[in-house]
Amino acid sequence: MTGYFLYAFIYLVAAVIAVPIAKRLGLGSVLGYLIAGLVIGPVFGLVGDETTTIQHFAEFGVVMMLFLVGLELEPRSLWAMKSKLLGLGGLQLGLTAALITAAAIALGQPFGVSLTIGLIFALSSTAIVLQTFQEKGLQQTEGGKSAFSVLLFQDIAVIPMLALIPLLAIPELASSAAEHGSSSESHNNLSLVEGLPPWGYGLVIISSVAFVTVGGHYLSRPLFKFVASSHLREIFTATALMLIIGIAALMGLVGLSPALGAFLAGVVLANSEFRHELEANIEPFKGLLLGLFFITVGAGINFGVLSDNAVLIAALTITVMLVKAMVLYVIAVVFKLRESNKWLFTLSLAQAGEFGFVLLSFASQNYVLPSNIISVLSLVVAISMFLTPGLFILFDKAIMPRYQGSKTQREQDTIDEQGSVVIAGIGRFGQIINRLLVANDVKTVVLDIRSEQIDLIRRVGTKAYFGDASKPDILHTAGAHDASLLVIAIDDKDTAAEMVKYAKHAYPNVKVLARAFDRGHGYRLRQLGADYVVSETYHSALEMGAEALRSLNIHPFHVERQKMAYKNIEDQQNDMLYKAWIDDASGERIDNNYLKLFIELESLIKNALKADLHDKHSKMRGWTPPPKGYAEKLEHDEIPDNE
Template sequence: MEHFLLQASIYLAAAVIAVPIASRLGFGSVLGYLAAGIVIGPALGLVGADTEELQHFAEFGVVMMLFLIGLELEPRALWNMRHKLLGLGGLQIAITMALVAGGAMAAGLAWNVAVALGMIFALSSTAIVLQTLSEKGLIQTAGGRSAFSVLLTQDIAVIPMLALLPLLALQGAAGGAEHASVEHGEALGHAGGMSLVADLPGWASTLVTLGAVGAIILTGVYATRPVFRFIHAARLREMYTALALLIVVGIASLMTLVGLSPALGTFLAGVVLANSEFRHELESDIEPFKGLLLGLFFITVGAGINFEVLFGAPALILGLTLGLIVLKGAVLYGLGLAFRLKGREQWLFTLSLAQAGEFGFVLTSFSVQTGVLERTLSQQVLLVIALSMLATPLLFLLHDWLAKRHAEGREPVEPDEIDESGPVIIAGIGRFGQIVNRLVQSTGYNTVVLDHDMKTIQLMRRFGFKGFFGDPTRPELLHAAGLKNAKVLVAALDDPEASTRLVAYARRERPDLHIIARARDRTHVFHLYRAGANDIVREMFDGSLRAGRYVLENIGLTEFEAAEAEKTFYRHDREAVRELAKVWDPDIPPSENEAYIARARELERDLETQLTELLEPKQDVA
C-alpha cells in the first residue's frame, strides 16, 4: 500500500508540474505528459518495473476517448462529411500506410510488421494539432478545416486498426494466436481468460459476435432513456457518474468476451448515443476519467522510452524521424494540391499533420502485446513517434515563416482611386462597420467606406454597397476620402493598434472632427481616449447590457424598472471609464495599479448604491 501511494504521488506530481509548464510554452498537454514520464523514468529513475503493468490499466483511457469521439459524431454529421473523410482523410491514411509499409518491407521486415508500422505512422497528433490550430486562430481557415477532416478520419480509423492488429499477429512467426489473446485480455482488464466464443464453431462465433454488436445498438436506442430516468429519481449526482462508467466498462467487457476490440464497441455505443438528450451528461461524467487515464498512459509511455536505443543509434533514429516527417509532408502536399489548397493554406495543411500521433503509442503498445512487433523494434518506433511530436512546434514555426514569405512575395494590390466624398468616413467594414454604414446610408447620408480587405470590399459591392480598397491608416488615402471636409470619422478597424493610430492621426489633422471609435475592451478604450476619440463604443458592451436587462425582466423586475436599471448602469459606466482613465497608466497592468484598483472599487460601490436607491420602492412594496 505504501509503495502504491508513493508511486501515485510521483506520477501525479510529475503531471501537475510538467503539463502546465508545457501548456504555457505552447507545446500542449501530451508533450507535457511525455516529458513528465521521461523525467521520472529514464532521467531520474523514480519509477521502475511496474510502469508496464500500469500502462495496461491506463490504456482504458483510450477506450473512453473513443467513446467520447463517438458521442461527438452523429450519424448524419458523419454522412455529410463523407467526401472529405473518405477522400482527403482516407487517401492520406491509405497512401501513407502503403509507402511506409513498402519502405519497411524493402528494409527486410515481414509484411505483417510492415503493415503495422504503416498504420502506426499514418496517424497524426490530434491533441497537439487541434490545440495549436485553436491557439493560433487557424482552425476555421481552409487549411485548418482540411487538417481537422484528416484528423477525424484518423481517429475513426483507429477502430479498425485495433481490430486488425490481432489478425496480423496470427500471421506472424512471433507471438502466436494464444500469446496475442492472452496479452490482449490482460491489457483490457479481462481477468481469467474468459471468452464466449472460444469453444464455438465458426458460424456460432460469428452469430454471438453479431449478437453482441446488435445488443449494444438496441440497448443504446431503447434502454438508456428508462435507465437514466430511473437514476434521475434517486437525485444523487454520483449515480450519473456510476452509470456512465458502467456503460463504458460493461461494453468493453462484452467486446472482450466475444473477441472484439473494446474500443470498437465503445465507439459504436457513442455514435448510437450521439442524438440522446443524455449525451452531454455522459460527456461531463466520462471526461475527467478519460483525461486522467490518458495522461497516465502518456506518462507511462514517456517513462518506458529507452533512451539507450537513441544513444546507441542516434543517426538511425533521427534519420527515421526526419524521413517520416518528409514522407508524410510529401503525401499531404500532394493531396493538398489535388484538393485545391493554395499558398499558406497548403503549407498549413502539410506541416501541421507531418508528425506521428498519440494513437501511435497506443497501436505500438498493442502491437507488442499481440506479438506483431518485437520489443526492440517497438522502442525505436516509440522514439520516432515522440521525437516527431516534439518537432511539431518547429513545424508550425516553419509554417509561420513560409506564410510570411508568401505574403511578402505577393505583389501589393494598388488601392482604389477614390472618386466620392461624403460627410462620414467609415474605416473598416467588418461586422461592426457594416451596421453603422447601413444605418447611416438608409437615412439618406453619403458615406465613404475604406477597408484593407479586398474580399470584404468585393462582397459589399455584390450586395450593392460601394466601398474602396486601401489601408485606412495611410494619410494619403484618408485625405483622398475627404478627411479635410468630413464631419464624422468612424474608426471600426479590427486591429486595436491600427485603430488607435488612425484616431491619433485624424485628431492631429482635424482637431474639430468628431471621431467615433470601436474598442475591443476597456484598456483599448483608454488608449482611444488618449488618442482623441469623442465617442468610444466597446464591441460587446451594448449587447451585454441588453442581455442583462432581459435577465432583470425575467427575475422579478418590471420592464420599466429593468430599463431604468440599464440606463443607470450605462450612465455610470461612461462616467466610470472617464474617471478610471485619469488613473490608468499604459506602463502598468490594471491588476498591479493600486490607484486604479482603489478607484474601481469606489465606483463599483457607488453603482450598487445608485441601483439600490432606484429599486427601493419595489423592495418597500415587497
C-alpha cells in the same frame, strides 16, 4: 499501497510543475506532459517498470476523448462528412501505408513485417492533435476539420487492421514462443470471440455494434432520467463513467477498439437532452487521463535502446514524419486546402499515434513482429509524438505570421455588465436590431468575434465586446442565463445552429431570435428550437421588388397590396413546407413532396399577385401611401461590414 500513492504523487508533482511552465512559454500542455514524463522517467529514474501498466490505464483517456468527440457529431453530420472521411482519410492511410511498406521491403524486411510497420506508421495521434486543436481554437478551421476527418477515418480503420495483423503471423516466432512457454501470455485477456469461426466472429461484432447503437438510443434516456431524478451529481457522473467503461469493456471482449465503441456511443447520444451534462461530467476525467497518458509516453522512452540504436531511430523517425508530411501536403493540394490550412493539415498529422502502441502490442501477441523490431518501433512512435508540439510551434511562429502579417491574436474582452438582451454579431444585421432596442431603452450586451468590427462600432459610440458568443463560458458571462432574449445575428450557418441548440438546452426560458441565410437554414434553426427565425434576404428582397414596381410607375398603393399578398401567402404556406422538410429523412431535405408543395406555393403567390385590387382592399384599409420624401428621410449611413 504506499508505493502506489508515492508514484501517483510523483506523476502529479511533475504535471503540476511542468505543464504551467510549458503553457507560459507557449509550448502547450501536451509538450509539458511529455517533458514531465521524460524528467521523472529516463532522466531521474523516479518511475520505472510500472509505466507500461499505468499507460494502459491512461489510454482510457483516449477512449473518453473519442466519446466526447462523438457527442459533438450528430449522425446526419457524420454522414455529411462521408466524402472527406473516404477521400482525405482513405488517401492518407492508403498512400502512407503503401510508401512505408515499400520502404521496409527495400530494407530487407519480409512482406508481412513491412505491411504491419506501414499500417502502424500510417496512424496519427488523435489524442495530441485534438487536444492541441482545442487549446489553440483550431477545431473550426478548414485545416482542423480536414485533419479531424483523417483522424476519424484512422480510428475506424483500426478495426480491419486488428483483423488483418494475425493473418501476417511469422511461423518461426510462434514456434519459438511455444518452445519457451510464452504463448500463454496472449491468453490472459478475456475474449468472447476466441475460437469462434469467422461467421460467428462477424455475428458477435455486428450484434455488439447493434447493441451499442440501439441500446444507446432507446435505453440511455430512461436511465439518465431515472438517475437525474435523484438530483445527485455524483451519481450522474458515476452513470456516465459506467456507460463508457461498459462500452469499452464490451468492445475489448469482442476484439474491437474500445475507443471506436466509445465514439459510436457518443454519436448515438449526440441528440440526447443530457448531452451537455455528459460533457461536463466526463471532461475533467478525460483531461486528467490524457495528461497521464502523455506523461507515460515521455517516461516510457528507453534510453538504453535509444543509445544503442540512436542513428537508426533518428533516421526512422525523421523518415516517417517526412513521408507522412509529403503525403499530407499532396492531399491538401489535391483537395484545395489553401494558405495556412494546408500547412496546419500537413504538420498536425505528421506523427505516429497512440494506437501504434496498441498495434505493436497486438503484433507481439500474434507473433507478427520480433521483439527487437518492436522495441525500436515503439521509440519511433514515442519520439514522433514527442516532436509533434514542436510542429505546432513551428506552425504558430513561422507559418501563421506569413498569412496574417503582423496582426496578433487579440485577447477577448472582459464583459463587465449584463442586459436583458444578448446580441451575438454586430454586422449590418445586428446593428439595426441593436439600434432599435437601445432607442427604446433596452439594455443590450453585444458580442462579436471580429476585432476590426468591434473597434469600428465603438468609434461611433456603441458599446460592444470582442468575444466568441458560440463559447458557452462567454455566453454565460454575458448574462444569457438572466436575459430575456438572445439574438443570434452571426454570419456562420453551422455556428448559428449550434448556438441555437445549446441556448435552448442551457437556457430554456430565454427566447431565441435567429438570423437565417435561406429557407433551408431557417427550417434547421426552427427545428433546433429557435423561437423566431427570419431570412436575412427575405425582407430586403421584398422591398427591392416593391421598389422595382414603383420604378415602373405602378401605383404605390398597388405595390403595397402586392407586398401584403406575398407575405400572407408565404406565412400561410410556411408551416406546410416546414413539415414537409422535417418529414424528409434523406438528409437533403428536398424530396418530391417538398418540391410539390414549393411549386404549389409559387402558384399561389402568382395567383394572389394577379388578384384584383378590390379583392384584397379590406386588408389594406389601414395603409395609406407615404408622404412625399418619406423614403429619403429614413436614409442613414450604415456602418460598413465585410459579411
